[in-house]
Amino acid sequence: MSKSTSYDVIIAGGGMIGTSLALALAPLGLRVAVVEAVARAESAQPSFDDRSTALSRSTQRMFEAMGLWPDIVAASTPIRHIHVSDQGRFGFSHIDAEEQNVEALGYVVINRVLGSVLQTALDDCETVDVLCPARIRDIELGETRATAFVETDAGDSMTLDAHLLVAADGARSSIRDKMGITAEQVRYGQHAVIGNLETEKPIDGVAYERFTEHGPLAMLPMTGGRTAFVLTVSEADAERVMALDDSAFLAELQAAFGYRLGELSRVGKRAAYPLVLSKAMRLTASRSVLVGNSAHGLHPVAAQGFNLGMRDVAALCDCIADALAAGPESIGNPDVLDHYAEWRRSDQKKLVGFTDGLVKLFGSSRGVTRALRNAGMLAFDLVPGVRGEFARHTMGLAGRLPRLSRGVPLA
Numbered sequence: 001m002s003k004s005t006s007y008d009v010i011i012a013g014g015g016m017i018g019t020s021l022a023l024a025l026a027p028l029g030l031r032v033a034v035v036e037a038v039a040r041a042e043s044a045q046p047s048f049d050d051r052s053t054a055l056s057r058s059t060q061r062m063f064e065a066m067g068l069w070p071d072i073v074a075a076s077t078p079i080r081h082i083h084v085s086d087q088g089r090f091g092f093s094h095i096d097a098e099e100q101n102v103e104a105l106g107y108v109v110i111n112r113v114l115g116s117v118l119q120t121a122l123d124d125c126e127t128v129d130v131l132c133p134a135r136i137r138d139i140e141l142g143e144t145r146a147t148a149f150v151e152t153d154a155g156d157s158m159t160l161d162a163h164l165l166v167a168a169d170g171a172r173s174s175i176r177d178k179m180g181i182t183a184e185q186v187r188y189g190q191h192a193v194i195g196n197l198e199t200e201k202p203i204d205g206v207a208y209e210r211f212t213e214h215g216p217l218a219m220l221p222m223t224g225g226r227t228a229f230v231l232t233v234s235e236a237d238a239e240r241v242m243a244l245d246d247s248a249f250l251a252e253l254q255a256a257f258g259y260r261l262g263e264l265s266r267v268g269k270r271a272a273y274p275l276v277l278s279k280a281m282r283l284t285a286s287r288s289v290l291v292g293n294s295a296h297g298l299h300p301v302a303a304q305g306f307n308l309g310m311r312d313v314a315a316l317c318d319c320i321a322d323a324l325a326a327g328p329e330s331i332g333n334p335d336v337l338d339h340y341a342e343w344r345r346s347d348q349k350k351l352v353g354f355t356d357g358l359v360k361l362f363g364s365s366r367g368v369t370r371a372l373r374n375a376g377m378l379a380f381d382l383v384p385g386v387r388g389e390f391a392r393h394t395m396g397l398a399g400r401l402p403r404l405s406r407g408v409p410l411a
């Protein structure tokens with residue numbers, strides 16, 4: 001017979017966003033279950049893997065408010081300068097931390113390392129049960145409760161029910177489908193090849209974004225003086241690039257990036273990710289909501305996907321904290337969920353449009369687009385306010401901010 005347990009909140013997916021949400025909710029004293037399909041130690045863990053993530057200022061403030069920042073910053077590298085260039089053009093644009101009156105524009109952390117900090121913190125949360133490895137196979141959404149049917153890897157079945165079910169199960173969310181929400185998915189026809197390497201000249205707190213004819217190439221400072229790279233290649237070329245030996249791969253990367261950091265060497269293990277834009281048509285169904293990549297999957301060109309998802313987490317936590325005044329059962333009420341969806345609409349729309357626009361603008365070699373792009377780069381550098389506005393968006397500080405994004409603890 002299947003075991004049955006009641007919670008206030010069930011979180012489907014214990015990746016970067018689901019785990020962060022569980023930790024953010026902890027001060028509210030709600031009973032939370034996190035169901036995660038892949039064991040944390042496994043190399044196949046799809047969220048806490050070898051990628052590096054650039055954390056924005058608003059994400060930093062959230063982790064500060066959650067008391068986790070000292071552990072995260074100790075394992076991160078600050079970005080003090082962003083350098084944007086276009087291959088084949090002489091000019092470049094830049095954003096500077098000092099000019100923006102901040103200590104750093106963001107911090108780079110390896111996903112696996114961030115995962116270890118978050119999961120260790122979760123182990124100490126008495127109000128959170130982590131069911132892992134276990135998968136939500138099906139759900140039922142009623143007017144007052146959401147029910148999740150869970151199967152563990154050991155073959156046990158469990159039934160969980162709660163006032164609210166949160167889908168944090170990634171861009172190919174099966175929970176979103178079961179909520180009856182469709183998502184628009186557009187393949188970019190590109191793969192991101194990631195890894196890390198050594199540079200002859202120190203990268204010294206600079207994040208480089210270079211637009212090449214194949215797509216954007218990012219170089220990010222990381223711990224140990226190494227540099228993380230995200231190289232975009234066409235879908236047709238991905239297999240060839242992954243099969244190159246290290247020296248042939250470094251030669252191609254060097255040709256795309258140039259010699260700003262001197263000679264590139266000692267490249268580590270590479271991994272490739274197909275790039276897809278995904279946009280959910282709605283954010284809520286009865287007693288359930290979408291957060292993170294289940295709501296929006298972005299091209300990594302502007303390093304914004306996780307940061308945008310963290311702002312979903314902050315807004316949802318605000319809505320839940322306010323609704324709690326009327327009792328825990330009210331946290332999944334339609335008006336609370338509508339408020340969350342309304343609040344998140346504009347930020348999500350802007351970021352999806354911004355990253356998609358960047359990919360298209362810089363991905364084209366057509367004369368008109370190139371001219372526009374050059375004018376855009378000029379405006380970016382010369383028109384007062386444009387750079388500041390862009391920096392505020394990439395730091396996640398634009399628009400009405402929820403408590404956690406302002407660094408204010410929930411309780």
Ligand SMILES: Cc1cc2nc3c(=O)[nH]c(=O)nc-3n(C[C@H](O)[C@H](O)[C@H](O)COP(=O)(O)OP(=O)(O)OC[C@H]3O[C@@H](n4cnc5c(N)ncnc54)[C@H](O)[C@@H]3O)c2cc1C
Pocket residue numbers: 012013014015016017018035036037038045046047048051052053054055134135136137168169170171174175192194230273291292293294300303304305306307308309
């Ligand atoms: C190359 C690359 C570089 C990136 N760099 C950045 C960056 O610098 N900055 C940034 O902000 N963002 C970046 N991103 C985006 C960022 O990685 C994602 O936005 C983030 O991982 C989304 O987290 P998530 O928890 O929503 O989804 P996921 O990471 O996809 O996690 C979903 C979790 O749900 C689990 N799951 C799935 N189905 C079920 C189920 N039925 N039951 C139980 N569990 C389930 C999965 O096992 C997984 O652990 C990058 C992305 C890529 C591809």
